[in-house]
Amino acid sequence: MPHAFQQSVITEFRANAGKVGGPFEGADLLLLTTTGARSEKPHTTPLGYVRDGRLLLVVASNLGAPHHPDWYRNLLARPTVRVELGDEEFDSLAVPAEGARRDELFARVVAEAPGYAEYQDATDRLLPVVVLELPDPDATVPAITSLADKLVEVHTWLRGQLLHVGAETEAYFAARASHPGGGEPPAPGLGLQIRQRCLAFCQALEFHHTAEDGHMFPTMEGYHPHLTDVFDRLREEHLGIGAVQAALAALLADVTIAEPDRFRAELARMTEELTAHLDYEEEHILPLLADVPWPPAPPAS
Numbered sequence: 137m138p139h140a141f142q143q144s145v146i147t148e149f150r151a152n153a154g155k156v157g158g159p160f161e162g163a164d165l166l167l168l169t170t171t172g173a174r175s176e177k178p179h180t181t182p183l184g185y186v187r188d189g190r191l192l193l194v195v196a197s198n199l200g201a202p203h204h205p206d207w208y209r210n211l212l213a214r215p216t217v218r219v220e221l222g223d224e225e226f227d228s229l230a231v232p233a234e235g236a237r238r239d240e241l242f243a244r245v246v247a248e249a250p251g252y253a254e255y256q257d258a259t260d261r262l263l264p265v266v267v268l269e270l271p272d273p274d275a276t277v278p279a280i281t282s283l284a285d286k287l288v289e290v291h292t293w294l295r296g297q298l299l300h301v302g303a304e305t306e307a308y309f310a311a312r313a314s315h316p317g318g319g320e321p322p323a324p325g326l327g328l329q330i331r332q333r334c335l336a337f338c339q340a341l342e343f344h345h346t347a348e349d350g351h352m353f354p355t356m357e358g359y360h361p362h363l364t365d366v367f368d369r370l371r372e373e374h375l376g377i378g379a380v381q382a383a384l385a386a387l388l389a390d391v392t393i394a395e396p397d398r399f400r401a402e403l404a405r406m407t408e409e410l411t412a413h414l415d416y417e418e419e420h421i422l423p424l425l426a427d428v429p430w431p432p433a434p435p436a437s
Contacts, residue, residue: 145182154222156182166192167220168268170230173213181207185268186245192219192268193245196232200258208232208264214339215332219268228268231332241265284425290344291414297337298407304330305400312396326396331388334403338381341410345374356424366420373413380406 148156149167156165164187169180186193196208211217211230219228233241242265246253256263280286308326353367380402387399 142182146180149182149220154220166194168194168207169218169220170207170210171214171216173210176214178218179207179210181205183207184249186248188241188244190270190272192221192228192270193241194266194268195242195245195252195255196264196266197252197255200255202259202261204261204264208266211266211332213335215336216339217268221270226271228270229332229336231267232264232328233267234328238262238265241267280430282426283428283430284422286430287422287425288418290340291418294337294341294344294410295414297333297340298403298410301330301334301337301403302407304333305396305403308396309400326399334384335388338385341377341381345378349374356421360424363420370413370417370421373409373416377406377409377413380409 145156145158145160145165146167149165154165156163160182164185165182166185167180168183169178171177172179183194196204198205212232215230217228217230219226232238242252242256242263245265252263278285278289280289305326308330349371353370357364357367383402384399384406387395387402
């Protein structure tokens with residue numbers, strides 16, 4: 137899609153709560169914003185989708201070209217994406233489907249949009265089907281009125297992602313252990329679901345610690361010099377956790393993980409160190425942030 141035309145579709149989509157005219161009139165369309173794998177800049181792409189319950193399915197067809205589209209390569213490097221659907225906007229974890237599940241979901245897409253079968257016939261490349269989860273409509277979102285509330289929200293998300301990765305990893309090991317030995321063995325890696333979630337977790341953790349070390353801690357230390365030892369300990373723990381994070385990232389450098397047992401050990405170490413770190417930070421830092429409003433007031437003009 138030429139850049140000027142793509143931008144006109146994006147502009148029309150946002151101006152009309154997801155409705156566009158021209159060749160896309162009446163089509164199910166969403167906007168997917170990925171972060172550039174190299175540039176780290178946001179890139180927004182209009183994409184057709186098929187709804188499957190609480191899932192949105194998008195296909196990296198590239199109109200049947202021999203190479204994956206840029207947006208697909210971006211989400212493999214940075215799995216957290218922004219989705220605009222009608223007048224809704226939300227973050228989602230982008231997970232390419234694998235194996236039999238990919239085939240099942242591709243058939244579901246083709247049943248509603250037969251043109252994707254033509255794109256698959258035009259290339260030797262297996263067209264990836266990417267799964268995007270819709271937000272849970274029944275989820276209760278606690279009110280965030282202070283910086284302490286915001287910190288707890290971030291910590292809760294980090295803990296939750298570690299639990300998900302741990303559960304998915306153990307499910308993989310259980311499936312591998314139960315394999316009877318005949319026929320095709322399980323894939324050597326831990327799977328794209330685990331890879332994508334773990335990458336999203338690592339990237340969010342790195343951003344969180346960078347923000348603390350670069351902005352929050354220096355400001356707080358100026359007001360609370362008697363807690364210098366606390367801030368020094370937290371910075372030191374960031375370095376240790378960062379080393380484990382780097383080890384996990386190295387194991388996730390490829391879609392297939394060559395040493396899943398090592399991954400399991402590193403994940404256990406990350407879980408233990410991060411949990412202790414978050415507990416200590418909440419004990420000493422949260423009381424200092426309870427009266428700091430969030431979001432911050434805009435600067436006076």
